[in-house]
Amino acid sequence: MLMWFRNVWMAVSTVAHGMFVTLNTMRKTYSHDRRTFADTYAYPEEPLKVKPRYRGFHRFDLTTCIGCEKCAQACPVDCIYIEKEKSPVGKGFRLTGFAIDYTKCMFCALCVEPCPVDCIFMGSNHDLSCYSRDGCIVDYAKLPLEIAWGRATLNPTAVAESKVLHQPVWVKGEESPFEFSET
C-alpha cells in the first residue's frame, strides 16, 4: 500500500514539475525578459558557446588512426567511408580517405566509443553550411591536420579546398605534428 502511494506521489510530482518547466518557459516567451537572438549572441562574428559535452562535427587524427574500421562498423547509418591500403612502412594500413557524410550522420557518437586509439571525437563545431550535398561530405584525410584534429574550426572553405586533393595530407612514416602539441 505504501508503495502504491509512493508511486502515485512520484507520478503527480514529476508531471507537476514538467508542467512548471513548460509554463515557466511560456511565461518567459511572453515577458520582456526575452531578448532577440542578435541581442544575446554576436554570431557569426563570435562563435556560440557550447556545452563541454556538445556533440558537433568530429575531430579526427589521421596520424594515429590505424584503419581498423571499428568506427564505421559501429555507425548505425553507415556514413563513415574509409579507404586504406597496405602500408609500405611498418605494419598495418595507411589511410587514403576517411570521409563522413553529414547528410546522414545523426551525431550519436557511437563511432567514438569503439576506437582503440582514441583518434576520433565529437568536436564543438556546429557550423558547416554549404550550397550542395557534396559540401556535407567531409574527407578528414584531406583536411589540414590542424583543422581535422586541432582546435582550428572546421569550415566550409577548408572542406571545399580539400575536395581537389587526391592524396591524404599526411602519410604513415612522416613525423606527426601533434606529438608535442597534444601532450
Ligand code: SF4
Ligand atoms: S556520430 Fe553516429 S551517425 Fe555520425 S558518424 Fe558517428 S556513429 Fe555515425
Ligand code: SF4
Ligand atoms: S575506430 Fe579509430 S582507429 Fe579504427 S578506423 Fe575508426 S578512427 Fe581509425
